[in-house]
Structure formats: structure tokens, C-alpha cells
Amino acid sequence: MGDRVGRRAVVLGASMAGLVTARVLAEEYERVTIIDRDEVTEVEDTRRGVPQGAHAHALLAKGQQTLEALFPGMTEELRADGIPMVDMGEMHWFFEGRTWRPATTGLVVASVARPFLERWVRARVAALPEVEFVERCDIVGVRATPDGGRVTGARVRRHGAASDEEVLEADLTVDCTGRGSRMPVWLEELGYARPEQEQVKIGLSYTTCEFDLPDRPLTGSLSLIPLATPGSPRGAFFGRVGGDRHILSLTGMLGDCPDPGLEGFLAYTRSLPVPAIHDAVGTTSPVAEPVTIRFPASVRRRYERLNRFPAGVLVLGDAVCSFNPVYGQGMTVAALEAVVLRDQLREGRVPEAGRFFRRIAEVVDAPWAIAAGGDLSWPEVEGKRTAQVRMVNAYMGKLQAAATTDGRITDAFMRVAGLIEPPTALMRPSVVARVVRGSLRRSGRAPGTRPAEQTGAKAF
Numbered sequence: 001m002g003d004r005v006g007r008r009a010v011v012l013g014a015s016m017a018g019l020v021t022a023r024v025l026a027e028e029y030e031r032v033t034i035i036d037r038d039e040v041t042e043v044e045d046t047r048r049g050v051p052q053g054a055h056a057h058a059l060l061a062k063g064q065q066t067l068e069a070l071f072p073g074m075t076e077e078l079r080a081d082g083i084p085m086v087d088m089g090e091m092h093w094f095f096e097g098r099t100w101r102p103a104t105t106g107l108v109v110a111s112v113a114r115p116f117l118e119r120w121v122r123a124r125v126a127a128l129p130e131v132e133f134v135e136r137c138d139i140v141g142v143r144a145t146p147d148g149g150r151v152t153g154a155r156v157r158r159h160g161a162a163s164d165e166e167v168l169e170a171d172l173t174v175d176c177t178g179r180g181s182r183m184p185v186w187l188e189e190l191g192y193a194r195p196e197q198e199q200v201k202i203g204l205s206y207t208t209c210e211f212d213l214p215d216r217p218l219t220g221s222l223s224l225i226p227l228a229t230p231g232s233p234r235g236a237f238f239g240r241v242g243g244d245r246h247i248l249s250l251t252g253m254l255g256d257c258p259d260p261g262l263e264g265f266l267a268y269t270r271s272l273p274v275p276a277i278h279d280a281v282g283t284t285s286p287v288a289e290p291v292t293i294r295f296p297a298s299v300r301r302r303y304e305r306l307n308r309f310p311a312g313v314l315v316l317g318d319a320v321c322s323f324n325p326v327y328g329q330g331m332t333v334a335a336l337e338a339v340v341l342r343d344q345l346r347e348g349r350v351p352e353a354g355r356f357f358r359r360i361a362e363v364v365d366a367p368w369a370i371a372a373g374g375d376l377s378w379p380e381v382e383g384k385r386t387a388q389v390r391m392v393n394a395y396m397g398k399l400q401a402a403a404t405t406d407g408r409i410t411d412a413f414m415r416v417a418g419l420i421e422p423p424t425a426l427m428r429p430s431v432v433a434r435v436v437r438g439s440l441r442r443s444g445r446a447p448g449t450r451p452a453e454q455t456g457a458k459a460f
Contacts, residue, residue, distance in 0.1 A: 004028050004029060004030055005029060005171070005172075005345055005348065005350060006029050006030075006171030006172060006350065007029065007030050007031060008029060008030065008033065008169065008170050008171055009022075009025040009029040009032050009033070009170055009171060009172045009173070009174065010032075010033045010035065010153060010154050010168050010170035010172070010173045010174070011025065011032065011033065011034045011035065011173075011176055012035055012139050012154060012173065012174065012175045012176055012177050013034075013035070013036060013176035013317075013319075014034045014035075014036035014038070014040045014122070014133065014135075015118070015176065015178060015317070016117075016118055016121065016317075016330075016331045016334055016335075017176040017178070017316055017317025017318065017319075017334035017338075018034055018036070018174075018176035018317070019034070019121050019122055019125045020070060020121070020334060020335050020338040021174050021316055021317075021334075021338050021341065022125050022128075022131055023124075023125050023128070024070070024339070024341055024345065025172070025174070025341075025345070026125075026128045026130040026131055027342065027345070027346075028346075029130060029171070029172070030130060031130055032128075032130050032131045032132070033131075033133075033134055033168060033170070034125075034131065034132070034133050035134045035137050035139055035154060035156060035168070036133070036134070036137065037136065037137060037139070038135065038136070039135050039136055040135055041122070041126060041133055041135065056208065056237035056238075056239065056247045056248075056249035058109070058237075058328025059109055059110055059117065059328075059331055060088075060109065060328055060329065060331075060332040060417070060418045060419050061088055061105075061107035061108075061109055061414075061415075061418030061419070062332050062336065062419035062420055063109075063331050063332030063335050063419070064107075064108070064109045064110060066332065066335040066336055066339060067121070067335055069339075070335065070338070070339075071121065071124050074120075075108075077120075078110050078112060078117075078120065081120075082243055083111065083112045083116070083242050084110070084111040084222050084239075084240055084241070084242065085108050085109070085110055085111070086108065086109060086111050086222045086223065087104055087105055087106065087107060087108055088105055088107045088108075088109055088414040088417070089103035089104060089105035089107070089407070089410050089411055090102045090104060090105075091222065091223040091239075092223060092224045092225065093403075093410070094224070094225065094226040094227060094273060095229070095232075095400045095401060095403065096229060096231050096232040096273060096401075097226070097232060097273035097274065098401075098404040099404065100400075100410045101403060101404060101405055101406055101407040101409075101410055102407060102410065103407035103408065103410040103411035105411050105415065105418075107414060107415065107418050107420065109418075111222055111223065111239050111240060111241055111242075112242065113241045113242070113245070113247060116241070116242065117331075134156070134158075134168070136158065136159040137156050137157070137158045137159065138156065138157045138158075139154060139155075139156055139177065139182075140155040140156060140157055140165055141154075141155045141186050141189070142154055142155065142173060142186050142190075142313060143169075144190055144310060148190040148191050148310060149310060149311060150310055150311040150312045151173050151310050151311070151312040151313035152169060152170065153168050153169040153173060154167070154170065154173055155167055156168055170312070171312065172312055172313070172314070172350050173312060173313045173314075174313070174314050174315070174316055174341075175313065175314070175315045175316070175319050176316050176317045176319060176334075177319055178317065178318040178322070179299060179318045179319070179322035181301075181318075181319035183315050183319060184197075184301065187309075187310075190310060192306070192308055192309065192310065193306060193308070195301040195302050195303045195305065195306055196301070196302040196305055197299060197300070197301050198299070198302065199297045199298065199299050199300075199382075199383070200297060200298045200324075200371075200372045200375050200376065200383040201296060201297040201381065201382040201383065202253055202254070202295065202296070202297060202298060202324055202375050202381055203253060203254045203255045203294075203296060204251065204253055204294070204295040204296075204325070204326070205251070205252045205256065205257040205292060205293070205294050205295070206249050206250070206251055206292065206293045206294075206295065206325065207249070207250045207252075207257060207258045207265060207290050207291070207292040208247060208248065208249040208250070208290065208292075209247075209248050209262075209265055209281070209286035209287070209288070209289075209290050209291075210245060210246065210247050210248075210286060210287040211245075211246045211247075211248065211281055211284055211287065212244045212245060212246075212287060213240075213244055213246050213280065213281075213284065214244050216240065216244065217276075217279075218240050218246070218280070222239055223237070223238060223239035223240075224236070224239075224274055224276060224277055225237055225238070225239075226272055226274045226277075227400070228251055228252075228253060228326070229377070229397075229400075230377060230378050230379065232273050233252070233253055233254075233256065234250070234251070234252060234256065234268065234271055234273075235250075235251040235272075235326065236248065236249065236250050236251065236269070236272055236274070236277055237249045237251070237326075238280070238281075245287075246280075248269070248277065248281060250265065250268050250272075251326055252268075253375075253378060253381075254378065254380050254381070257292065257294075258290065258292075260290075261289065261290065262285075262286065262289065262290060264290075265290040266278065266281070266282055295324065295325060298321075298322060298323050298324045298371060298372055299321070299322045300320070300321045300322075300364065300368055300372075301315075301319070301320055301321065302361075303315055303320060303353075303357040303361075304354070304357040304358045304360075304361040306354075306357070309353040309354065309357075310353075313353070314341070314351065314353060314356055314357075316334065316337045316338065316341065316360070317333075317334040317337065318330060320337070320357075320360065320364065321333065321364045321367075321368060323367060323368070323371045323372075324371045324372075324374075324375055327370060327417075329367040329370070329371060329419070332367075332419055333363060333364060333419075336363045337360045337363055340356065340359050340360050340363060341356070344359070366419065366422050366423055367419060369423055370416070370417070370423055373389050373392060373393065374393070376393065377393040377396070377397070395426075395427075395435070396426075398435050398438070398439050399426060399431075399435045400413075401438065402434065402435045402437075402438030402439065405438055406437075406438055408431075408434055409431065409434055409435065409438070412425060412426060412428075413426065
């Protein structure tokens with residue numbers, strides 16, 4: 001075994017979280033087995049276990065950097081495959097119909113369809129000599145020692161009428177099965193408490209069509225993104241993802257959704273605050289009929305607050321925290337959590353669960369604050385609103401409006417949205433001053449003046 005941590009690790013789930021987890025485990029285990037209920041290795045399109053794969057995805061700047069570190073040469077290989085690369089600040093973002101002032105941030109990301117990116121990563125992971133895939137296999141549960149103190153593998157049943165349950169023994173089992181994870185149930189069966197769960201109920205719908213557009217209407221910008229806000233509640237992500245292929249995903253909050261079929265889809269595009277989107281697709285037939293997915297709530301499971309947890313098992317990715325997908329954080333957060341796992345494994349032992357969960361909670365804190373906090377700006381969204389959340393959301397509305405005239409604010413926002421800097425970076429005095437100046441310009445007041453009725457209240 002040499003200086004490796006263990007003989008075998010088992011990864012439950014072959015989506016992006018499972019793949020990047022297997023990538024880091026392969027450095028420290030002689031054998032890494034990835035289990036999934038789907039056929040995965042020969043699949044090129046969206047698969048059943050990743051229904052969100054049909055919709056527009058974002059690999060944020062931090063995710064691009066992290067995957068590049070895990071898979072050196074990724075960015076240039078994707079570029080050579082015809083995948084557009086775009087600066088986050090030069091994408092065309094819109095706030096209530098007004099375009100943000102562009103900014104060259106240096107944060108270059110791939111404009112790539114999720115199945116293509118997942119297939120690319122899967123091929124690199126499959127090429128690792130330590131890795132094997134077990135496909136078309138249901139995950140029944142975990143196997144533990146008689147006292148429940150240690151998980152020793154996964155209980156699985158391969159597809160087929162005569163298939164019996166079997167156990168895949170492992171020194172470490174990692175649950176990457178996503179928001180539908182059964183780990184809370186399995187913990188309870190072993191005599192442990194379930195983790196506390198936080199929810200922000202958003203009632204989001206994503207409806208997507210793909211188009212082949214040989215005239216490439218987005219040349220020079222690569223994307224049009226009207227952000228959904230309480231004042232302009234319908235949003236979209238429209239971008240080129242390679243060659244002439246373009247993806248248009250329409251978003252609606254709180255149950256808002258296009259009527260079924262192409263006619264309903266196009267009617268929704270006409271209601272967007274950016275007419276250029278409907279102009280680009282309104283007379284073109286899509287590659288396939290619209291596909292809709294509904295996302296009822298963002299969910300965070302607080303594993304770091306558990307007092308007891310069995311050894312030999314960890315949880316990662318959407319199984320820990322599933323974000324509102326419009327923020328594009330899921331793949332990036334999963335990659336960052338995999339790096340935490342790698343760093344702790346390099347200490348020469350299996351990570352202690354409590355320490356691991358506390359560290360990935362730190363990874364999740366900022367994106368959760370961005371996504372959950374932002375969604376609570378919608379009055380109808382259910383969730384806990386602290387005074388801080390209300391104050392920050394009032395400020396963010398002013399900031400986004402100011403970004404329509406100030407590229408420095410666009411730059412600052414993209415560094416936070418891309419998870420390069422923490423949300424507190426938007427509260428730096430230099431940024432606040434620019435937001436205040438923008439607010440004063442829109443109100444018609446010169447900086448430094450006060451309206452007669454002002455009695456010491458803040459400007460935002």
C-alpha cells in the first residue's frame with residue numbers, strides 16, 4: 001500500500017461532485033469505485049440522474065480555477081474544442097432592463113453545456129488507473145460495524161431482475177448523491193441524529209431550449225443575462241456553448257413558469273425586459289421541445305453541528321447544500337469541498353468527520369449567504385429574515401442599479417459572485433462610496449448635498 005491512506009474508497013454518485021471527489025481520492029487510495037444508478041461512461045447527453053444538465057450552467061471563476069488545478073490544461077483543451085471563453089464582467093448582465101457597465105475582470109470562464117463539461121471531467125477521471133465505475137446500480141444503504149461506530153462500505157443492488165444485494169467494502173465511503181441524499185435516513189437507522197436542515201422556499205422553474213443559430217447573434221458578447229428581481233421577476237440565461245449551439249434558459253420564481261410547448265416558451269421570451277433575446281430566437285425552431293425542471297427550495301444540511309457521526313463516511317456536494325441554481329454555485333462549491341478533502345487526506349489519514357464538516361461549512365457559508373440572502377429579497381419567499389439580511393438586500397438593490405453606470409462596481413460584484421472574494425468585499429468603503437454616488441446621481445442630487453427632509457437617515 002505504500003504511503004497511501006487506504007486500499008479502497010467508494011464514491012456514491014457520478015455527477016460532478018462525485019467525479020472531483022474521485023479525482024482527489026485517487027491520490028490516496030489504491031482503488032476508487034464510483035457507483036451510480038445510471039449508465040454514465042458512454043453517455044453524451046443529459047442523463048436521468050442529472051435532470052438539471054439540460055439547462056444553462058455556470059462554472060464560476062473560482063470553479064474554473066479549481067478545476068484547472070485538479071485537471072491541468074483543462075481551459076486550453078476546452079478552448080481547443082470550440083468552447084467559448086468569456087470574461088465574467090464582459091457578459092451582458094441586465095438589472096430591470098438596464099445593462100450593467102462592462103468591466104474587464106480577468107476572471108475568464110467557459111461557456112459550456114453541463115453534459116459536455118461533465119463528460120470531459122468524467123473522461124479524465126476514468127483515465128486514472130485507480131478509478132473504476134459501477135453503473136446501473138442502486139445504492140441501498142451503507143454497511144456499518146455492529147456498534148454503528150464505523151461505516152465499512154455501501155450496500156448496492158445491480159440492475160437486473162435476479163440481482164441480489166451486495167456490499168462493496170471500503171475504508172472510506174463518500175456520499176455525493178445530491179439533494180436527494182438518503183444519508184440523514186441512514187444515520188438515523190444507525191442510531192445517530194439527523195442533521196439540522198435549513199430551507200429557503202423559492203418555487204423556481206427553469207425552462208430551456210437549445211437552438212442552432214449559424215448567424216451567432218451573440219458574437220462579441222456571448223451571453224445575455226437579465227437578472228430576475230422582485231421588480232422584474234422574469235429572468236433568463238442566453239449564451240453560446242460551442243459552435244452554433246446556443247442555450248436559452250428561462251427562470252421564474254414562486255411558481256411562475258412558461259405555458260407548455262414552444263408557443264408558451266416564446267411568449268415568455270417576449271415578456272423579458274431584454275427584447276434582443278426574443279429577436280434572436282423568435283423565428284427559429286429549437287433543436288428540441290422545451291424542457292422544464294422545478295426547484296422548490298434551497299436546502300442546507302448542517303452536518304457540522306452534529307455531536308456524533310460514524311467514522312469511515314463523509315458527505316459532499318449538493319448532499320450537504322443545494323443552492324438556487326440561478327447563482328451557478330453548485331459545481332464550484334463541490335470542487336472546493338473536494339480540495340478540502342484532498343488537503344486533509346494529505347495529512348496521511350482519513351479525515352475526522354467533525355473537522356471535515358466544519359471546514360466545508362466555511363466553504364458553503366459565503367455562497368449560501370449570497371444565494372439564500374438574495375432570494376429573501378423577494379417578499380413572498382419563505383425563510384428567516386434577520387435585520388442584517390434586510391439591510392444587505394436593500395444595499396444590494398442600490399449596488400446592482402449603480403452597476404448600470406459604473407464598471408468598477410460590476411468588477412467588484414463579479415469577484416464576489418465568482419466566489420473569488422467574500423461578500424464583505426462589497427461593503428468596502430471604496431465600493432460603498434461608488435454605490436452612494438450612483439444613488440445620488442439617479443435621484444438627481446449632487447454628491448455631498450442633502451434634501452431638506454433628510455434627518456440623518458442613510459442614503460441606502
